[in-house]
Amino acid sequence: MSRIRGALIGCGFFARNQLHAWEGIEGVEIVAICDRDETRLSETGEAFGIARRYTDAERMFEEGGFDFVDIATTVAAHRPLVEMAARAGDGAGVHVICQKPFAENMEDARAMVAAIDATGKTLMVHENFRWQSAVRAAIETLRGGAIGTPFFGRVSFRSGYDVFSGQPYLAEGARFIIEDLGIHILDISRALFGDVARISATTTRINPEIRGEDVATMLLAHESGVTSVVDCSYATRRTPETFPETLLEIDGTGGTLRLDAGYRLTIQARGGEEVRDVAPPVLPWAERPWHNIQESVALIQQHFIACLCDGRAPETSGADNLRTLALVEAAYLSAAEGRTVALAEL
Ligand code: NAD
Ligand code: 89Y
Structure with missing residues (x-):
């Protein structure tokens, strides 16, 4: 395999995880970085030994010399940057990974998918929670039929962890938990039970210091016939504090599966019980409690590179992610109008 060269845009709070993960993938090199903020840019360049540094993404694309771009900015910059990636190299384009939330609305998201589609390049949304090793173990157990057909x-995801000190913008937006965190939890529900026909949601804000909702409870009717409850809170003070674990409870025709606090996977089927420790490893550059998310960053980026090498679409391609994003929009619409929303409406 020839060397795959990448560039990263947005050297903020989360990007260092992505840069560490790229360092761990054989055959991949990040050759350029970009951030509007010169201090962040030079600190990141020094920390990761990357000499090509840009404050202007347009210039970085003009100078080129990379096969893919990793967009790690907050959402407002995603559409212009994805469209720049599509125009790069006189319209040849480059492959793209873009952080979640992919776009601010469905219209932008569809335009972004169409722009990259027109180049024939690969577009993956960095929807990493379904790649957390504990969640993955549950997905694979379910898909392997261990508990029969789920119904x-x-x-x-319930926590009282302070996410605002690292990501102050989360306290400022009119939308918070569904768009920021619920998006991952909804995506896990899709990975487990498939696409959704209808959703009803309620939201509330408990923390008076923030603008958006910090509690959301959603009821999903999946096309497969499964009903799932997706509940998220950043206002839950309890012991043990489980950030950033997603807990699961699944009933199937042949048994049950639970992913409990402490990364404990229990499968009860055919009159027996199996309990597995599915705790994620703490990678050398990772720190608790973020190690769970950090490992999933390494795994999704490995998946992206494997897809480029094999010429296949990533699990969370741009087209796939339109359906997760539609769930976010539908949940807000449902909560605002107090009604069940059919996904076909979006
Ligand atoms: P941040 O604000 O700390 O960093 C974003 C950086 O992008 C800033 O340094 C900013 O100057 C730069 N930037 C913005 N627009 C730019 C542009 N047009 N050109 C160049 N630089 C630009 O944000 P963050 O906390 O690192 O979050 C970034 C994204 O990652 C968000 O979308 C967030 O939701 C997502 N995130 C994902 C996970 C996950 O597990 N997948 C976890 C945390 C954050
Ligand atoms: O931004 C969020 C994410 O994607 O994972 C956890 C987080 O950092 C805070 O909710």
Whole structure:
């Protein structure tokens, strides 16, 4: 395999995880970075030994010399940067990974998917929670038929962890938990039970210091016939604090599966019980409690490179992610109008 060269845009809070993960993937090199903020740019360049540094993404694309771009900015910059990636190299384009939330609305998201589609390049949304090793173990167990056909699921993320000190913008937006975190939990529900026909949601804000909602409870009717409850909270003070674990409870025709706090996977089927420790490793550059998310960053980026090498679409391609993003929009619409929303409406 020839060397695959990447460039990263957005050297903020989360990008260092992505840069560490790229360092761990054989055959991949990040050759250029970009951030509007010169201090962040030079600190990141020094920390990761990357000499080509840009404050202007347009210039970085003009000078080229990379096969893919990793867009690690917050959402407002995603559409212009994805469209720049599509125009790069006189319209040949480059492959793209873009952080979640992919876009601010469905219209932007569809335009972004179409722009990269027209180049024939690969577009993956960095939807990493379904790649957390504990969640992955549950997905594979379910897909392997261990508990028969699922008919009920609960996908739950409840925490009181202070995410605002590292990501202050999360306290400022009119939207918070569904768009920021619920998007991952909804995506896990899709990975487990498939696409969704209808959703009903309620939201509330408990923390008076923030602008958006910090609690959301969603009821999903999947096309497969499964009903799932997806519940998210950043207002839950409890012990043990489980950030950033997603807990699962699934009933199937042949048994049950639970992913409990402490990364404990329990499968009860055929009169027996199996309990597995599915705790993620703490990678050398990772730190608790983020190690769970950090490992999933390494795994999704490996998946992206494997897809480029094999010429196949990533699991969370841009086209796939339109359906996760539609769930986010539908949940907000449902909560605002107090009604069940059919995904076909979006
Ligand atoms: P941040 O604000 O700390 O960093 C973003 C950086 O992008 C800033 O340094 C900013 O100057 C730069 N930037 C913005 N627009 C730019 C542009 N047009 N050109 C060049 N630089 C630009 O944000 P963050 O906390 O690192 O989050 C970034 C994204 O990652 C968000 O979308 C967030 O939701 C996502 N995120 C994902 C996970 C996950 O597990 N997948 C976890 C945390 C954050
Ligand atoms: O931004 C969020 C994400 O994607 O994972 C956790 C987080 O950092 C805070 O909710």
